[in-house]
Amino acid sequence: MAQDQPAPKAWHRRRPLAWGHAGFPRLTAAWVFSNLADSTLFLVLAIWVKDLTGSDAAAAVTFGLLGLPAILAPVLGHIADRVSRRRLLAVSNFAVGVVVLGLLLVDRAEQLWIVYTVTVLYATIAYLTAAAQSGLVRDLLPDAALASGNGLLATIDQGFRLVAPLIGAGLYVALGPHAVAALSAGAFGLAALLLATLRITESPPQAEDERGTWWTESWAGFRHLGRTAPLGRLTVLLAVGFGATGIVNAAIFPYIDQGLGLPTSALAVLVSVQGVGALLAGATAAWAIGRLGEVRMVAVGTLVLAAAAMLLLVTALPAAVVAMFLAGCSVTWIIVAFTTLRQRLTSGFLQGRTAAATNLALTVPQTGAVLVAAALVTAVDYRWLMLATAVGLLLTALAAPWRYARPTDASPAPD
Known part of the structure; x- marks a missing residue:
């Protein structure tokens, strides 16, 4: 039975409570690498499209494509609840790294479709991993440490939103978009490796005889x-x-x-x-x-x-x-x-x-x-x-x- 969170000490006087739970530091390390890749790639995709085409509208479409897979959220969430979330996160990070490498093929405006395809696939996998990670955090942490864990992950997320676009833009200007794609793919690969070696006892999926139709369960x-x-x-x-x-x-x-x-x-x-x-x-x-x-x-x-x-x-x-x-x-x-x-x-x-x-x-x-x-x-x-x-x-x-x-x-x- 879960209990109320104990009254915490002053926030600046102790390390996050979640850090003391086995597996969470490794999950956090994977979160660091995947966030580096996400935050670096997010802005550079639109900048690259703008440079390739000279079109503001084409660049704006990139942001629209990043949000498009949200309509698949119920199905993606259902998938995350039917399989091992640890394996799903590891495979998804590896897969998105391979997908991002497809950007290395792009060097002219006629290949814009490759950028758009990569963007949609990348965003779809991002929604899938977001659903899976929520369950993984819940399996790793007791009630009393949930706020601490979510707060730490949010801090990392926001920190990379501040610095990673600058890193990505700087790398883009200095070495070109292919270098950004390679960095992001490598970071996703490291995240996949960390997740593949994460030790965790996962909550089992719902019993087969308790499930409804695929549509109902989604x-x-x-x-x-x-x-x-x-x-x-x-x-x-x-x-x-x-x-x-x-x-x-x-x-x-x-x-x-x-x-x-x-x-x-x-x-x-x-x-x-x-x-x-x-x-x-x-x-x-x-x-x-x-x-x-x-x-x-x-x-x-x-x-x-x-x-x-x-x-x-x-x-x-x-x-x-x-x-x-x-x-x-x-x-x-x-x-x-x-x-x-x-x-x-x-x-x-x-x-x-x-x-x-x-x-x-x-x-x-x-x-x-x-x-x-x-x-x-x-x-x-x-x-x-x-x-x-x-x-x-x-x-x-x-x-x-x-x-x-x-x-x-x-x-x-x-x-």
């Missing part, structure tokens, strides 16, 4: 989220909240240009500030969750994100810097807290499908909001869009189950 993650309090309510609220943040992705450009009077390139600096906030939040997430609990941490994070959106109504650079820093903190707190809660309240054989369902539930509204806001931004003052974001996030925070009491028996809800 959507079991959504059913579990909907039936399990407070996951269902929080998923809906976060879908609305993250959808609201999608508006900012379109409104940020006129905000920088018209509001701050700065060149669009200033966005890079603001995103770096956001990354610093995310790093701090990842390092403090377990400490904060230990005091507030996962549900209140999600609510507090959403409230802080609403405050960040409100600050973007102020057309002054200091306000923009503070807003981006708070946005980085709040989003990471929300993700770590909700992920920890979801893992804790979900049986082992459903981890992949609930992770995939969460990804789909949060990605689709945000993508839709970006598209709608992009259509409105030329006709509507960006300040109205920022206000709509702030109001949406504030209402989401107020609607959160602030009084939810974490039960002493935190066993996963049956499905």
Whole structure:
């Protein structure tokens, strides 16, 4: 029977609790290499397409293709729950490394289809590994160490989002895109090796006689989220909240240009500030969750994100810097807290499908909001869009189950 997390020490006085559990340091090392590859490749793909074709539209298609496999999330999550997740992660990292090597064949615009094909395959495997890793973390760590583990992985993720694009862009300029592809493929290969040698006792898949049809089981993650309090309510609220943040992705450009009077390139600096906030939040997430609990941490994070959106109504650079820093903190707190809660309240054989369902539930509204806001931004003052974001996030925070009491028996809800 799982128990409440013990009151943690000050966050800066001890190493992550998860680090003391066998297998987690090796999983973390694999996460470092796969994140290096992901973060390096993500931006360079679009830059390469732009250089090959001279077309902004062709480069934008690259980002669209990276999100396209989200529609396969239920099926990919089902696969992650039917096989050994350790083997699946090892094979997937090896396979994506081989796929990325296909970029070495590209040297002219007529071969753009190869870049697009690699992008779709790479993104599909990324969604599959995300579903599988959630279950692997749950199998490695007890309840008390989940927040610590998720916080550490989030810190690594955000750290690479800050430095890896610079490494990738620098390597791209100095040695060309083929060097970036080779680096990414090598990093994926090292991650695969570490995962293949990971020792872990995995939770067994659901018994054959308890399964429904393939279609029914693929959507079991959504059913579990909907039936399990407070996951269902929080998923809906976060879908609305993250959808609201999608508006900012379109409104940020006129905000920088018209509001701050700065060149669009200033966005890079603001995103770096956001990354610093995310790093701090990842390092403090377990400490904060230990005091507030996962549900209140999600609510507090959403409230802080609403405050960040409100600050973007102020057309002054200091306000923009503070807003981006708070946005980085709040989003990471929300993700770590909700992920920890979801893992804790979900049986082992459903981890992949609930992770995939969460990804789909949060990605689709945000993508839709970006598209709608992009259509409105030329006709509507960006300040109205920022206000709509702030109001949406504030209402989401107020609607959160602030009084939810974490039960002493935190066993996963049956499905």
